[in-house]
Amino acid sequence: MNKDKPVDQNDALKQAKADFAQVRNEIDSVDQQLVDLIAQRQQLTAKVGVLKATLDLPLYVPEREQALIAKNRELARQSDISPDLVEDVIRRIMRDSYANQDRTRSQVSLSQSKRVVVIGGRGQLGSLFVRLFKQSGYPVEVVEKDDWDTSDELLSKAEMVMVAVPIRITNSVIKKLTKLNKDCLLVDITSIKDAPVKSMLNSHCGPVLGLHPMFGPGIENLAKQTIVVCQGRDADKSKWFVELLKTWGAKLALVNSEQHDRLMAIVQVLRHFSTVAYGYHLKEENIDLDKVLELSSPIYRLELIMVGRLFAQDSELYSDIIFSNKENIPMIKRFLERLLTLLQMLESEDKQAFAQLFNDVSHWFGEHSDEFLQESNLLLAKASDIRT
């Protein structure tokens, strides 16, 4: 065949098909190497985990993570690929590293350990803390409903008691804790804070600390998880435990207990309340859920799954949160008034008033709204990665 003769359409297609198969084989080979490298990296970070425990270093160090990300972004630039891509890949690999390191930590025990009792330690969140204490080498005992009558001695010898029971019985459990050692640290993890902290201060004359872990029991480890800390009494005597929480990877937010409850009336109560109402509405409208999912882009799918996920969980957990906050009813009523204001604009077809209100809110959010848009776009892109 003459080299200069133009190849006909068929030959070009044949060639393209052959090239296509060849390139896909090469991609497969790259993928194999990629998996090998990730495995190698995981072995190295497992070693880091053991060394961190030996050296008593925290699981999660924001500065180290940021430095490592910056270095990798620079490598990406040098290789002429997207720094965002490399950052996302490294962060994803690091997430598993934290989980591995959290597990390997148990191999080493700390020198200064205290006798801990977790009341409700077989509950969902209680058992998470029991596991973490054990991994860090603390002797932990669990007290459950049935053990109550036989736990006096255990409690009197404890150096820390954590109350990890449902909100509705928190107060009655705390009221019984009158015979703790005066140096014992008393801690609760209820999702309201003002009443439990006051109750702990009444029952116990020693150090008191209120915690609100801002996550459910589904998490694997505390890395990057937020815990709200409300000081009760003798902050210097709870410092060791606050440091331990940091070692486990948690991010701590300090507020007083009243401020906590006010903020949670919006962050948790109103949010969960309106989500329950939204799910109830979907059911009453009897919408075709499969059809809606088929029609939904990642953003609407996300909004729908954030509603539906609630109903896979314990109704008591949510009713406790909603019913126990003192600000609940006035807060919800004010929200309803605002819905009615908007509805009136709609009924009178007053687009101008709607635009004015929209812009006022936009102004109030300030730079946050742009940040939120960018952050949620990143997340929606990740959500699209999953969907096929």
Next chain:
Amino acid sequence: MNKDKPVDQNDALKQAKADFAQVRNEIDSVDQQLVDLIAQRQQLTAKVGVLKATLDLPLYVPEREQALIAKNRELARQSDISPDLVEDVIRRIMRDSYANQDRTRSQVSLSQSKRVVVIGGRGQLGSLFVRLFKQSGYPVEVVEKDDWDTSDELLSKAEMVMVAVPIRITNSVIKKLTKLNKDCLLVDITSIKDAPVKSMLNSHCGPVLGLHPMFGPGIENLAKQTIVVCQGRDADKSKWFVELLKTWGAKLALVNSEQHDRLMAIVQVLRHFSTVAYGYHLKEENIDLDKVLELSSPIYRLELIMVGRLFAQDSELYSDIIFSNKENIPMIKRFLERLLTLLQMLESEDKQAFAQLFNDVSHWFGEHSDEFLQESNLLLAKASDIRT
């Protein structure tokens, strides 16, 4: 030093510190190789993009993606690392591959191209379609407000006209399109469908197709994005365009235009309406946004940024969506009734009724709620990867 002599605490710490530095160096070296491999993979997938265009293959093929994921999960198992980790990493790399392939596509033009006119083609969503048509080698003309008087000839020669103007003027624009060629395909991309499709059928005697792209103008390409398709007339004559949408990577959902509008009254109207109300509420309560963010775990942060992101966008877009749907007011009123039902339970402290309602909704969601919980947990883990 005698090998058998027990090393003292200080020596052990020194050794651990030295090991720590050494392992971190090894991690850095693995990261360098990782970046090199990702770069190599991107070069290969860019080649795939050109070959796909030559062979007229779609940008996104679900089966191919699934096979590739399955293969990589198997590789992970063989290397004793988490298949989920490898899947997430590969999917993230593939997202950039789609974007690259979408860009390289422009290098090849298709044989069968049609003369396309996009009315409103300099708008946000209109210009996205103009770019996609151009990349696929279609001659595209744009008509904007000011060109209207001089566009008669352009429109009469068009083989496809896409109406990509804001909802509030869609109808008046369609009414003017009475002189199209009888074989010209008329398409709109408004987010309501019943009125525009009927209007197109009135103005034009040829093929008609209603689209609702379920995404904003921020997306990079159509890979995995949902477009709702409502058939108007002569489906066989719009088939080429439906196929083209698939080639661009879109997932198509077919419904009739009435059903579309009913579903969107929930999916879009009620959702946006209550989000606007929620943002308005936050502003009126004048909450300390920074404090709330500090206290928020990934899930509450996500809910907050999904509210705030709305207010970084165009108020007219949202007011058009909310005000133009005929079901808007009755739908919102029914939602308000449901909120009031729940509020009454709260006021009468009827936890039992609340639990009953919760469980009824849970039952109605069926298996979906568990699926949603798992899916949202995956996504929240990804959200945590980002936050530092």
